[in-house]
Amino acid sequence: MPKRYIIFFLWWLALQGRAQRNDCNLSINKPIVSVSKAGRPAVAALTTVCQDSLVQLNLKNYEKGTVVQWRLNNTDIPNAKDTILVIRNNQAGVYTCTVKNNVLCTNPVVSDPVAISLIPKPIVGPLMRGGFVGTPCVDGYEKLTVTATGNSSLSYQWLSENRPIERANSTSFDVIETGVYSVRVTDSDGCATVSGNLTVIPATPPKAEISASKGGFCAGENVTLFSTRGRTNVYQWMRDGQPIGGIKDTIIIAQAGVYSVKVTAPNSCSTTSLPITVIRHPEPVVSIESPGNEFCPGAALPLTAAGTDLKKFEWFMNGQPIKGASKNKFEVNVEGSYSVSIIDTNGCKAVAKAVEVKKVDKITVRIDSLPDFCGPFGNPIPLKGIPSGGFFSGTGVVNGAFDSKLAGVGEHVVTYIVQGALDCLNGEAQKKVIVSRPPTLNLGEDRIIFQGSSLSLDAELGIGYTYQWTPTAGVDNPVSPKALFRPEQTTTYHIVAMGPMGCLAEDSITINVFSGVYVPDVFTPNGDGQNDTWELKGLELYPQAQITIFNRWGQAVFYETGEAPKPFDGTFNGNVLPVGEYAYVILTEPNGHVLRGKVLLLR
Secondary structure (H helix, E strand, O other), X not given: OOHHHHXXXXXXXXXXXXHHHOOOOOOOOOOXXXXXXXXXXXXEOOOEEEXXXXXXXXXXXXXXXXXXXXXXXXXXXXXXOOOEEEEOOOOOEEEEXXXXXXXXXXXXEEOOOEEEEEEOOOEEOOOEEEEEEXXXXXXXXXXXXXXXXXXXXXXXXXEEOOEEOOOOOOOEEEEOOOEEEEEEEXXXXXXXXXXXOXXXXXXXXXXXXXXXXOOEEOOOOOEEEEEOOOOOOEEEXXXXXXXXXXXXXXXXXXXXXXXXXXXXXXXXXXXXXXXXXXXXXXXXXXXXXXXXXXXXXXXXXEEEEEEOOEEEEEEEEOOEEOOOXXXXXXXXXXXXXXXXXXXXXXXXXXXXXXXXXXXXXXXXXXXXXXXXXXXXXXXXXXXXXXXXXXXXXXXXXXXXXXXXXXHOOEEEEEEEEEOOOOHHHOEEEEEEEEEEOOOOOOOOOOEEEEOOOOEEEEOOOOOOOEEEEEOOOOEOOOOOOEEEEOOOOOEEEEEEEEOHHXXXXXXXXXXXXXXXXXXXXXXXXXXXXXXOOEOOEOHHHOXXXXXXXXXXXXXXXXXXXXXXXXXXXXXXOOEEOOXXXXXXXXXXXXXXXXXXXXXXXXX
16 A cells, blocks of 8 residues: 555544544534425515414524434424424424534534514404395395404405405495305404304395306207306296206206296295396208319328318218318328218217228329539539429429529429329429538647647548548558547648548647646655655746645635746645645646646645
């Protein structure tokens, strides 16, 4: 084992002995306690909270492995050893958190105190009834009032069946409808109390309004009618003025007519709704229209769903739905039996009679070979199509020839169209033509190597390319795209690559040869005159060098730059640094080579 590792191991054992004696002087950060909403640590909360509410304390700024103990009024809280503490049951007082990290051998550290105080909620008395005002079963109301006290100004919100009532925000409320009522009283601090419930059945007529799930229905469907809901109301539904079955606030119907409902409340008052008309929609009619019932291979036969007020479509082939075929038109390119199901604007469904579609033979159209181009250069290339007699079109096509200069760089489609007297003598073919951009070589930024070392460069462009590096000095294979370079001095290399179709690319790169710097891996600043400083040999060749040394926590304890940097003497801010390994980073010059490593400080 090297001597420096033996010394480091003995130093580590000494530290372990100190930890076991519990006489270390290490310390940890003072913990911070934040106050938030319960279950939402990111939402801050006040330390003064409403009675019966929850608040959460969150421990921050603590080390990994910390042991936690929450305290209330200087007394440990049982089982409160998590980093989060939810305060319940109106436990007001002064809270602190004590932390200790046995791994770092620290003494307990106590957070700053957090005082939690309670705000009493408003006191709400029972709801008081004032009797009915008005004409029974015609109009009127029954007044409810409430008395509440609190430490600040109070606001009121009346509730019906536990739901807020709009614009009901005073100490009294006029009840018109039968229901269970209460009131929520809130003070200026946001603390609230809800009164007890009170069931009120005023001598007022019930509401009787009627609505329908839809205004009409199709054959085989039904409609749901809804009346004003009341838990204790009795309902009598009528069609065309005649009573029908149904005693609830909803009814399902399947007949057209004029409907109304009579609603009777527990106070025997009743109201009949305004009538609503429900109609039955006429059944839609749909058929399939097409220019024929045959198509050629590679072509398509358009089918159209014809009818009045058609809205949604679903096409079928041989009785199976066709994925994505949801428009009024559908193009067929496979023979079979086709039909379409529709839904009209009234929501009614119908299915068209199926049509049989046949496939017939079709001519085969193709384009003769057409090469790709390396750059938009050269003369136009004549185009040839089979069978003859058609015409060419597409970007770069002029007078039956493809002009790469006119097309430009990119991927282009050349189309050949043949038009005959019959559908099956019509056809077209397409061929992609690529006009590629001339290749480019990018060897990257200039490189730096140590004198006597080597590096490899990759200039590979693909199959069919030849390569030539110049100069050839220091190159192991001047005709390889992946050559190894070992120059004796800083050299600029140039490469030329020749590829298919006359493609050419070239680039240059400078390889800077770096003279080495001797970096000691250990020094002993003990004042004996030997190796008392950490001195670097060869750094004088780099007057702009920067030297930084870090301790094991990443703190910079030494930094020097310039033509004559001061050597590192093992101190920081006048204090002697402890024995151990220190990381160094040496930047030879701006944007230059970086040396990284570790130096062992011994005494």
